[in-house]
Amino acid sequence: MKPRTLxxxxxxxxxxxxxxxxxxxxxxxxxxxxxxxxxVRGAAALNxxxxxxxxxxxxxxxxxxxxxxxxxxxxxxxxxxxxxxxxILAGVYLAxxxxxxxxxxxxxxxxxxxxxxxxIIIGLFVYxxxxxxxxxxxxxxxxxxxxxxxxxxxxxxxxxxxxLVPNTLxxxxxxxxxxxxxxxxxxxxRAGKSGLLTGILLAIARISGETAPLLFTALNSSYWPGWxxxxxxxxxxxxxxxxxxxxxxxxxxxxxxxxxITISVLFVTIFARLALKGAKK
Amino acid sequence: MFLYxxxxxAISRLKTFFSIRREPGLSPxxxxxxxxxxxxxKKQPAQPGTVVRGDMLFRWLTAICAAIVILxxxxxxxxLGVHSELSxxxxxxxxxxxxxxxxxxxxxxxxxxxYGTLITTVIAMLLAGPAALVxxxxxxxxxxxxxxxxxxxxIELLAAIPSIIYGMWGLFVFAPFMADHVQPxxxxxxxNLPLFSGPPMGIGILSAGIxxxxxxxxxxxxxxxxxxxxxxxxxxxxxxxxGATTWExxxxxxxxxxxxxxxxxxxxxxxxxxxxxxxxxxxxxxSHSISASLFSPGNTIAxxxxxxxxxxxxxxxxxxxxxxxxxxxxxxLVVQTIAHLWLGSIxxxxxxxx
Numbered sequence: 001m002k003p004r005t006l007x008x009x010x011x012x013x014x015x016x017x018x019x020x021x022x023x024x025x026x027x028x029x030x031x032x033x034x035x036x037x038x039x040v041r042g043a044a045a046l047n048x049x050x051x052x053x054x055x056x057x058x059x060x061x062x063x064x065x066x067x068x069x070x071x072x073x074x075x076x077x078x079x080x081x082x083x084x085x086x087x088i089l090a091g092v093y094l095a096x097x098x099x100x101x102x103x104x105x106x107x108x109x110x111x112x113x114x115x116x117x118x119x120i121i122i123g124l125f126v127y128x129x130x131x132x133x134x135x136x137x138x139x140x141x142x143x144x145x146x147x148x149x150x151x152x153x154x155x156x157x158x159x160x161x162x163x164l165v166p167n168t169l170x171x172x173x174x175x176x177x178x179x180x181x182x183x184x185x186x187x188x189x190r191a192g193k194s195g196l197l198t199g200i201l202l203a204i205a206r207i208s209g210e211t212a213p214l215l216f217t218a219l220n221s222s223y224w225p226g227w228x229x230x231x232x233x234x235x236x237x238x239x240x241x242x243x244x245x246x247x248x249x250x251x252x253x254x255x256x257x258x259x260x261i262t263i264s265v266l267f268v269t270i271f272a273r274l275a276l277k278g279a280k281k
Numbered sequence: 282m283f284l285y286x287x288x289x290x291a292i293s294r295l296k297t298f299f300s301i302r303r304e305p306g307l308s309p310x311x312x313x314x315x316x317x318x319x320x321x322x323k324k325q326p327a328q329p330g331t332v333v334r335g336d337m338l339f340r341w342l343t344a345i346c347a348a349i350v351i352l353x354x355x356x357x358x359x360x361l362g363v364h365s366e367l368s369x370x371x372x373x374x375x376x377x378x379x380x381x382x383x384x385x386x387x388x389x390x391x392x393x394x395x396y397g398t399l400i401t402t403v404i405a406m407l408l409a410g411p412a413a414l415v416x417x418x419x420x421x422x423x424x425x426x427x428x429x430x431x432x433x434x435x436i437e438l439l440a441a442i443p444s445i446i447y448g449m450w451g452l453f454v455f456a457p458f459m460a461d462h463v464q465p466x467x468x469x470x471x472x473n474l475p476l477f478s479g480p481p482m483g484i485g486i487l488s489a490g491i492x493x494x495x496x497x498x499x500x501x502x503x504x505x506x507x508x509x510x511x512x513x514x515x516x517x518x519x520x521x522x523x524g525a526t527t528w529e530x531x532x533x534x535x536x537x538x539x540x541x542x543x544x545x546x547x548x549x550x551x552x553x554x555x556x557x558x559x560x561x562x563x564x565x566x567x568s569h570s571i572s573a574s575l576f577s578p579g580n581t582i583a584x585x586x587x588x589x590x591x592x593x594x595x596x597x598x599x600x601x602x603x604x605x606x607x608x609x610x611x612x613x614l615v616v617q618t619i620a621h622l623w624l625g626s627i628x629x630x631x632x633x634x635x
Contacts, residue, residue: 093343118556209443
């Protein structure tokens, strides 16, 4: 093989550096492009009636997506209340009691599988167990679908954080005759507080932007959300329906809803990563 | 000075403490020792096997929550299997290769959906794989630390944007851009190839593939970055010591070490791309057809489910859609298992945690 000259090697090196910088810049440009378009088009749609009025038929001015905003909040909060405790306790089992046992290994594998299943399949599953038997779409089903989506993320995060807490802390608490549940819930959790909070906030940010699980569980509605027993309005499915419609004012409302969702998801994500990073011990 | 009081027992301990304290001539420390001895001596000596009742409950509670996770996954498999029975019995294995999709007469086939899923995923991996490699290289080797952090945060933000936002952007911004600028140029480059033939509509398999690449990139990039950081510095410095340029050291050392992990990362990205729903549904055009042109509309399994599920009126239609879901789950499971096994063998090879 003919040896390359120094100039060839250095220019090849410089070329590769340029290409890698260019590709990184390209993807950052795409990020900026997406955020810019969402901001500009969405801001044009946001006004006072957007936040306070119910949806109106296309062609009539005014109207808003107030019910969808409230519906998304309700469904997300309910999903968090269902998914986070179960996920945390499962993570506690993995970190404290199960460790290397067979059941724990099966659980870890199952968590990975569940994390990798497409969200629309989870929506399908909840449809078959919570919509078909009751012959009714409901906000509950949507919340359960989102909770199932959250479950493996919260479990893995809890396990990772709890494993980082040193054993000496547990042993000293046990030596003071504290029962095991107090050791875990009172002391170990307190030690891993910021990490757990970060993980939970990231999971909430993720599910608040999800559409596919809600498509055939909570469906959508034009009315105020009630007790979640009926189809519940939510922002993401509204975006889907309005964007696919041929009406310009509906499409504009879809952009407004997109801006709301993007702002809240990005805000929670950045807050979770930055604000709680300093609080870690 | 005080130990943290454990609930109602604290009050009795407080009383014991103060009653001890009233003894003249006892220093506070001695009183403290007596307090601790007092509380410990009142308990039964621990025999092997005795467990506090609250602890048993707690263990069972955590085990039940762990079981819930497993039950959910088993339930998904079970329900998908049960509800697709009707379609399975009607179409059998021919479902996978049939190109028909006619709800009116009840003829369903998964071929166009499977084809669309595979093609968009292939396009996404072809674009995102090398791009993630190059970007990870930039972040780990070539960029100064400050720039590396900023760019890293930017790439992570790409992952945080919800899928439906990519769909909106894709449908209203990217598709017109493709239709006006990119697709005519592509058609001019290769006029005789069927790959870029057909009207440049903007929406179609190519646009869906590109948007999928943008969505999958952050995940592949993150894992590739970790793989690159696992390469021992000693070997890299040995290469630099021999006079290698940065690119040469990277190619000969880092990529050799990391090839295994990079392929695993791509499999994980593949698994994500297969199941991506909303962004693809917006831009792929939703047509049950198989065409050689990348400009043509198509559909993926996920987009078919998203579009047609709420309109499926007959049981056979519904069952066919659920069978599509089953196919998707199996595809995703296969990809995930391969990725898991592949990345697992890396752990044994390099010895680090991934």
